[in-house]
Amino acid sequence: MTGSGRTERTVDVLIVGAGPAGLAAGAELAAAGAGRVEILERDQEAGGIPRHCRHGGFGGRLTRGGTSGPAYARQSVAAAVRAGADLRTGVGVTGWAGPLTVETTGPTGLEQITAKAVVLATGARERPRSARLIPGSRPPGVYTTGELQQAVHRYGQRIGTRAVVVGDEPVAHAAVAALRAAGVRIVAMVTDQPAAPVRVRRSVPLLTGATVTGIEGRTRLTGVTLRRTDGRTTTLHCDTVVLTGDFVPDHELARRAGIVLDSGTRGPAHDAAYRTSRPGVFAAGNLLHAVEPAGVAADEGRAVAVSVLHRLAGTDEPAGEGRPLVADAPLRWIAPNVTGPDAATRPAGDRFVLRTARRLALPLLVVSQGRRELHRQRLLLPAVPGRPLHLAAGWLDRVDPEGPAVHISAS
């Protein structure tokens, strides 16, 4: 016990967050005999975001065609537990007490847990209305997809009758599905992006080039105001607004540790071994790139396990040697975003993931370090905001470890 009534414990690997990345890391590490592998989940139930996603397509490669989110979450939990990871739900990490020591709160009391390696897998959230600085009054009825899905699927709560969905990324379609399940009519989907060159048949009207400029209604939501690119303003009458996408990493623990963040992703800066700037602290999943599908997060969980095993065995490279990878505009970010640790280590899937701020038709990606070009690659598909584009990782062994930052540009 510490002076403040905390029980002190030690484990070999501590994983924070039992979503797809944390569970996959835990399963892999426990199976590899990493010793005591403990996964902490602050929610009462493990599985992460997929628990609330009723749509299919989860774990496609493992299950041939995919399964629903809740089934995927159950399978991921079962795999981690079966492998021997110690999964503890309802235990929240509230801060750090040392470089590899965290403080926790749970119904059984306060703890201080020290590990040989810590994996942060704390995921991401959609930015709510306030963070998007959407002006207007503050009636109830404004949701993020995350809250909506839980309200509908987990609690069966009453939502409303007419909804506007903001965003047109895949998550927006999940919001539409949840609204329909709750019997809500969808007035429109709106996006500030321009219309796509190819028209897609849609079951919901899509307003493109429309920015949300306000929420109306006092005790109840009555409408949402939009400004179109041509300057016209419109009010859509509705009693529910769902703000979808615009994910940001839940990086509080990383920040509280003083871990260096990548200015593009706002998640921890990390190399292909998923090492952060703090030795012994690793990161995986959507904390690093908000957001990729659950399967990508799980792949990273498995990849980070390999690096953690090196750390436990003392066969890892010294940290802090990598060069920053910088995504130049209109690219928004790249992950991983630090080079290293060595020529042999490649990111999960042997590729980098990137985002663009605007649509690019068949872009040419160029990787350069100073004046030296390391790689160029023409993408065979258009790059679209909110969707991933990928860059092969084969050029990593050509990076000069003493050289300047590596830039990735698109044209």
Add this chain to the structure above:
Amino acid sequence: MTVTITTAGRLPGAGGPEGTYDVTVVGAGVVGAAIARELARYRLRTALVEASDDIGNGTSKANTAILHTGFDAVPGSLEARLVREGRGLLAAYAEETGIPVERTGALLVAWDTDQLAVLPELLAKAERNGYDAARLIGADELRAREPHLGPGALGALEIPDESVICPWTTPLAFATQAVRAGVHLHLNCRVTDIGSAPHGHTVRTSRGPLRTRYLVNAAGLYADEIDRLLGHDVFTVTPRRGQLIVFDKLARDLVRHILLPVPTSAGKGVLVAPTVFGNVLLGPTSEDLDDRTATGSTADGLDLLREQGRRIMPALVDEEVTAVYAGLRAATGQEDYRIQDHPGRRYVAVGGIRSTGLTASMAIAVHVTALLAGTGLELGPPHGLPPITMPNLGEAVPRPYRRADLIARDPAYGTLVCHCEYVTLGEIRDALDSTVPPQSLDGLRRRTRARGGRCQGFHCGAAVRALFEEARP
């Protein structure tokens, strides 16, 4: 202890003479609740009536949450005296009841030579207001005290006793103690008309009539309307909107003091202040409006705040925004409170309580009670109020999630529900079961902070709503 709080239906006991209240306070903001609490010391039948569904639900919930010293008040004004006295009363009361307060001190920062030249005048004014701990500091000391301040700050006036306080717990403490001491609280009870006779008033409300011998008007933004119902035309409330931005807790380490602007002819300017919850506030704007319900934010207002915030503290505006809100201050065109007794009418109007009202609330209550006595109300001897301890929402002392002793007694205090704000099941349960329970999710947020954090309910919103709906079907 019989607690009477009604939220719907006809007001009880409106019929016969036994149903007549001695005093009725209109408006359960921080001022009305403080007055009701003060009256609860006496053997009186007191009612506190409120148009909305919660106490502290208007201007009281949306201000800058500063416990002022009154250093910059107009010397000799009623406001100056009541702020000075109220500060002492509220600081002691907060200590006694557990209302979160943090004595951060304030720095009034000069950004140009004109502002710098004004600082000695403000120092002299503080001394005229009986506050002698203020002092001038130079640019180097200022930079050392606030390393994240933007470039160009030339110096500051330090006011070491300016503090931040919880704006939600304060009126809740007043109302809780008042109703426990026998004051009747009637919510959702809008006053529509007042008929006066020599022996008292018949107050018509949205929930039927109420008879009262004495009347106190603490209706805030609507104080002039209530005043007119009694035939007076003394002042007009012009709502002055203040929009504010609340930044993420990860910004809290950027700022150490309340950073005040130097008041100029263009207005009081924008401040940056820590909150007791561990966030950072930026605001307020100052917009004179006609609409007393215009508590919305605007794109222009938020742009202006971010522009000014970028100058004061550039790193601040790069942090995530947790909340945006707007409050309306009850300006009356006079640089002082307008507290007026009408002895012949058994009536006291409490108008024009500006942004200092939170600080002054307890002194206003003492002042108004004395005025009521002066108009003929027999107070009798005061008796002690039942002691209360409020739930701690502040970061200065450990909250339940950090308390091994509480969790050992009841695991619900170790069961986290709202992860951004570390709010536990035990605290939510306690709030739903409290003397003055919340009537809405926003009311629950003001009592616990649940779903008030950076995710605004993305993670916990549905779970918190389920707990609320289970308790209050």
